[in-house]
Amino acid sequence: MPGFSFQLKKTDGGARLGEIETAHGNVRTPAFMPVGTQAAVKAVRPDEVRALGTDIVLANTYHLMLRPGAERIAVLGGLHRFMNWPHPILTDSGGFQVMSLSPLRKLDANGVTFRSHLDGAMVALTPERAVEIQDLLGADIAMQLDECIKLPAASAEVERAMRLSLSWAERSKRAFEHAKDRALFGIVQGGTDVNLRLESARVLIDLSFPGYAIGGLAVGEPQEVMLALLDLVTPVLPEDRPRYLMGVGTPEDLLEAVSRGIDLFDCVLPTRNGRHGLAFTRFGAVNLRNARHADDARPLDPESPYGLARDYSRAYLHHLLKANEMLAAMLISASNLAYYQELMHGMRVAIAAGRFADFREQTRAAWARGDLPALT
């Protein structure tokens, strides 16, 4: 596939070090993608998203097709230019949001019709239209349309959705054939059923995608269920293609999934929690809304390599949250992204050095140590 390639550089246990090449630059894997739902990573400027060590961001087909519209973005020069992010972009297919956000939807083999949560207009999404929208946006990595179902669900229902997603994978691939310098990933579905997951993976592999996602996880099931499924599914995926675990996750999820062979992640947690005053640090999560920070002159993490966690006191961040200052969301979201990217960087360095197991143990020990003790 010209303009898109994946190079697996090294493995260390299950963990993989690699690099994705795209027409808009390279992505060092394992990689975390900040989420820019509406063509903006919430409360963080794109130049800063980049400066924090981000190689690739995710944007949402569902939101952008409804507002400002994919055709409009295409006329304006494509999504990279629109959001002032000249680096790699992955777009999802809209399937997940159709299920979770639309007040009304009608699904058949052809596709899904749904009511926009913005203006109530009826909109149709088919595998072909999802590909077309992602073409118009100009995503470096596009995703096939899939049907996401809420778990737990009856196994017949899980199987039906899995098979529908496979038939949509085939149609998506056909619709994407003309695309140049971009890649389409297939999505493994099948709920928590190992046999369905393996069958889904096998069919997708036969179709031969340049990358494979695992969808429909981290939707409420216990972490050990997710990890057990990864243990079983990732070994059947081709070694020479990137593996993307969709919508995951916490720092611990990332560490554990990388150790099981995952290369790509996206999640709203660092920015969403940032807006709510929850900070991720090397010593676990810190709720800056907690009154214990009101008089605490110490920074979030005095030894952080990143200024935002070092230059502002907990008392100040607490004050900004109480005072509803946007600056709180800006500083904590950026600080959280910095920590996520620092964690990914640490994993990449550790894999390169063949000491991922040590890194994992040390990282878990620091989280277990927990936050600085409260002032007395």
Next chain:
Amino acid sequence: MPGFSFQLKKTDGGARLGEIETAHGNVRTPAFMPVGTQAAVKAVRPDEVRALGTDIVLANTYHLMLRPGAERIAVLGGLHRFMNWPHPILTDSGGFQVMSLSPLRKLDANGVTFRSHLDGAMVALTPERAVEIQDLLGADIAMQLDECIKLPAASAEVERAMRLSLSWAERSKRAFEHAKDRALFGIVQGGTDVNLRLESARVLIDLSFPGYAIGGLAVGEPQEVMLALLDLVTPVLPEDRPRYLMGVGTPEDLLEAVSRGIDLFDCVLPTRNGRHGLAFTRFGAVNLRNARHADDARPLDPESPYGLARDYSRAYLHHLLKANEMLAAMLISASNLAYYQELMHGMRVAIAAGRFADFREQTRAAWARGDLPALT
């Protein structure tokens, strides 16, 4: 006054070029102070506020005394450290906000008692307490407590408030006598009555403050009334002291007030309007919420020296506003501050070169030219 001085470097017509020296650095005048009401310039990080060319910011005594509390900020190392702004800070005295924000207030010669708009607690503010709070915050420039009244008002009422403010000026000055490395400014009051304004100025000059503010203007009166009062009041103020026009204003207000000898300004307009999608540019104001921008790939000002006005399309900023993305407020507020500081810089350069009249004319001509024509 050790640690505080003002040097008048050059005049050009009525316009003055100067420099204020404070313990936290110098302020090139004429200067515009972004407003950090709650110890934060809304939606702009302090490092960026600085990078945009800001020498000094304003913070509000009223807000900070109520939350997080002046004593708390003092224990945390003072306001400069609290808000991560190691440069000059001016604090107002709280008088204006007591009048405009408190649901209940009782005023007598001693001071004012009011109900907090946050939690309903009764709080007292006297000239001495206002000085004490500003001591605790560590402001480089503190303001005397004054009584602000709403205009229009009966002339007897204007005179009463003016005289009360003068007696508070004297008490404020006495309370401030111990302060080192910081300055207290007096505030000329008197509504739109020229005689009251001149009397207020004369009494304050007899008290000898290191700087003089003109308060109670730009509160709804026509711009020409404000400018006519400046024409009459600034000539009586001592040449060797900085002059601060409080709460002003639009770019045009700044240009006209500088031409009448004003050195310092503060205003919420660039950040407040930025949050609402109104951008200030070299070619006047642009309402980015207007639908005409939805398909406009052009930046706000293609020739702006500042990246924020150049690197994002109008269509993108319009989209961010419609989508309620904080990034809209962040980008437009910063872009507005950049334009304000560019304007102040332009005025300083012009005064230094003895061509302020030309600069004023060219600037007004560019505003009159107006925004780029809409796309057809």
